[in-house]
Amino acid sequence: MIKARIRKRLGSFTLEAEFEARSGVTVLFGASGAGKTLALDCIAGFRRPDEGRVLLDDAILFDAAARVNVPPQARRCGYVFQNYALFPHMTLRQNLEFAVEPLPRLERHRRVNEMIEKFKLGDAVVRRPAELSGGQKQRGSIARALLASPKLLLLDEPARGLDAPLRADLYEVLRQVRAEFALPIILVTHDLDEGCQLGDEMLIMSQGRIVQSGPPANIVAQPANLDVARLLGQYNLLPAEILQLDPQRGTSVLRVLEHEIPGRYYPGHFKGDRVWLCVRHSSLTARPLEGRLAPDEVPVTLDRVSTRARGVLLEFAEGLAVEAAQADNRKQWVVTFPPAALHVLSK
């Protein structure tokens, strides 16, 4: 298990993060420039934090107060770089052997061959990185990091710039690593889908701070605040007012888009609170305006329709967006707000 509390200034940017990661995949999610890579570099020992402590299992890797700063060589943190950083002047086999050089010859050979087999690198090992396919480079760099018997694996956006099939391969490899090696894996990404697919735990990072942590499903179901919701980027965020709260029945009434709709009970909020209504694009349904409105329905005007990988996104004049299978070009629609899917965030 890794525990870190890091403060590091770099120019005008300040990283101030505290987190831990257990066996399994912990996803460090955030926009570009949020400080994710800097956090990894501080853990690996490439950069020295100004303050804080880094603990890996029982070993102190860094402690500013006690002036402990273990050099990267001795930290046993495997690091998979964004560009893989396979040494360009060595063959893939030489790259792998580099990681086990201190071992006796036979042992070295056995370990390298084992990895070559495990990561299906077979014929590729005689080639240099420039002659390897994207997938081979990616598997090769993970194999190389694991050969050094790390106690922690750090991956810096390994899927960046890969096309969909390679991405799927990488996810498969990472699942394999997760299953076969009992070590914490910290995966940096700015792709929410990737984070949700691979992460056992997720840390949301924004402007150098961890703003929310937990299992990905929980975070997506209920972003802690407006920043997180914006960062995850698949929510409708609408100004709303809580008109009624009924703790006995567990219900409420919200005013949103000048309509009153039923909601859940929101502990910690008061009647009259002005809040943000937060609801996923995929939780809402839309139908063309016909007949009478149900209590949880709100009439809206269609602004435009944008095509997505799956289905379309209906964007309405009121700043509302709804995922749908298909669209037609009618102007007047009705959107259903299912009470169970409605979250509120304090303003």
Add this chain to the structure above:
Amino acid sequence: MSIDWSPLWLSLKVAALSTSVSVVLGVALAWLLARRTFRGRDLLDAGVMLPLVLPPTVLGYYLLVLLGRESALGHLYELVFGQPLVFTWQAAVVAAMFHSLPLLVKWSRAALESVDHNYEWAARSLGASEWRTFWRVSLPLAGRSIAAAAALSFARALGDFGVTIMIAGNIPGQTQTVSVAIYDAVESGNGAVARTLVVVVSLVAVVILTLANRISRPASVEAAQ
């Protein structure tokens, strides 16, 4: 016209020796300046570059004071090698070194700095010591550029005049390097000798320059990948 070729051979010998020493010293200095942070780094940087901006006679004067027979270093040298350093061809090696080292450091430093630090970080995260990281990763990746720098510094070592004449003098057949010989020939009205030597030295320079370009070019292609 009979030409004494000994100054040319002497110059080649002096340049070869001084380059060998310079490469070891220069790459070590370049690595220190490129990859380490320590107190007095700026001072070291300035000190290494000083010979580039000092007039050669000034530099030669300093060396004369520092290495002369009266100085501590001069004494030590005489004790170890049984002869004084100044006004011998070995002094010409020292002169050539001071002439070529600053640029060698500058170029080697640029070469080392152009190595993507991720490779060095990767090596360290795999448990490689600083020493192993340098020999197995940094140096091979910067190798071509450093070799080109060494070739250029050889060419530069061939051409020193000012420092050489100050500390090695102009003893024909002993300390007279080719640049000094050319000066000598012009001075004594021996135009034919001067012209021949000038042409030969120019040719050598062009050959080395071409060689250096050849060596360094594939490296830039590799770096682009």
